[in-house]
Amino acid sequence: MSEMKAIVLAGGKGEGLLPYTEKVQKEAITVLGKAIINYTIEGLKKAGVKEFEIIVNEKGNQIEEEVEKLDVSFETIVQKKQGIDGAVLEGIESIDDDVFVLAFGDIIAPAEFYKSLMDTYIMTGSQAVIPLIPISEGTETYGLVKIVDNKLKVVKESSTLALGGAYILPKPKDNFTSLLDYIDLLSSQARLNYFIWSESWVDIGYPEDLLFALETLLRRKESVISDKAEISKNAIIGKGVIIEDYAIIEDYAIIKGPAYIGKNAYVGSFSLVRDYSSIEEGAKIGAYCEIAHSLIEPFAEVGSKSYLTYSIVGKGAKIGASVITASYPAHSLSRPRFNKLGALISPEKVIKHGSVIEAGTKV
Known part of the structure; x- marks a missing residue:
């Protein structure tokens, strides 16, 4: 056997x-x-x-x-x-x-x-x-x-x-x-x-499956914060948060669980990461961002003052400053586990500053 x-x-x-x-x-x-x-x-x-x-x-x-x-x-x-x-x-x-x-x-x-x-x-x-x-x-x-x-x-x-x-x-x-x-x-x-x-x-077959998997996994996790992470004394870390080695959380950032911050990831000052979001290894979130119900893949970068919700950002992608992904109810979901879907942004894609990406967009 x-x-x-x-x-x-x-x-x-x-x-x-x-x-x-x-x-x-x-x-x-x-x-x-x-x-x-x-x-x-x-x-x-x-x-x-x-x-x-x-x-x-x-x-x-x-x-x-x-x-x-x-x-x-x-x-x-x-x-x-x-x-x-x-x-x-x-x-x-x-x-x-x-x-x-x-x-x-x-x-x-x-x-x-x-x-x-x-x-x-x-x-x-x-x-x-x-x-x-x-x-x-x-x-x-x-x-x-x-x-x-x-x-x-x-x-x-x-x-x-x-x-x-x-x-x-x-x-x-x-x-x-x-x-x-x-x-x-x-x-x-x-x-x-x-x-x-x-x-x-x-x-995993469709974008919403990744978001569903992220939510499913985080529901099973308890808070684990590495003592090798660099977390500002002014940052706020909620319940159900996992922070891996060498992650950096800057001043007044808020990580509201359930959420995952990967190894060597970076969350800038005054940013909010919340509600079943994952910032994977080496990914960078600029200052004054809000990330909700989203998966940010390794080494992706999100510019300051951006708002991403129900979205997936591919490995190495670069999101400009002040980018918004809309997540109004999407009526074309292949498997409607969520009633919302933001953007699916492919690996290494570059999104211009100030872009507004409509719900369900795949680039």
Whole structure:
């Protein structure tokens, strides 16, 4: 059991996050100081998985850079076959194990999710285990299922259960054509067990998913303030705030939790960071800014007197002074977990001073 390998899928194009993902692989986006894919790998590691085969696209070096931060054994395979099923097949061809873990690298879930997967496998003695996620809206990424006579049946619509994106499966002995068809086959042969996971779980496909993940993660965190951070005695730090090493909080800045200030991040004088916001590693917030419900990626810069709400600012982007991102109710959300959406600003983009960016804008 302890030697079970995991195939982790991270070769998609991130189409729901375009144009942001033209330069940055979706699974390499940072949330609370950690790449999205590392939530998956750390969770599986804590559940006992020791070796990983990661299916990547041409941006695979970004994935490698992030996974190398973890103490795990892994190899990457550049995907050549088309689609999710092609990625799964390439992963299957790379392993010799009779049983393996298949996981999607764009899920943010706690380690308990993966532990439940392993525990169910051990306790039931099933050849396959599938977690199911209760949903209330939209078609989720990994497929919909219904429970019929205590067996799973993959369906295309009209279900409140979605596949959970992390599975224990026996290696197919015959020609593999489709993951969903394979799950259907295992269920029909009574070789599959399942459990329902109703705790925190986010699959990252669209901008609002990143904001939802940020809120979900911060709700689970308690205040942790590094003694290596440089915080002005005049700054105000509220409850539910995480401040990492070497962050700088200037005079009269207010950090109102839940909020995250990453390593080497900077928050200027009289600025307000509040309500499920994250200022990631090395990012800089100028004086007199207000940041709310937003994700500011590593090494991005926000000019003084700017107001950003429900927005995502990509790695290395530069936001000029006095920039406003509007966040009026957006009616075109792909998965309406929020009734507001500000701007999606791609990595390394430059936004001119004094710009007003309309709700839902992607640049």
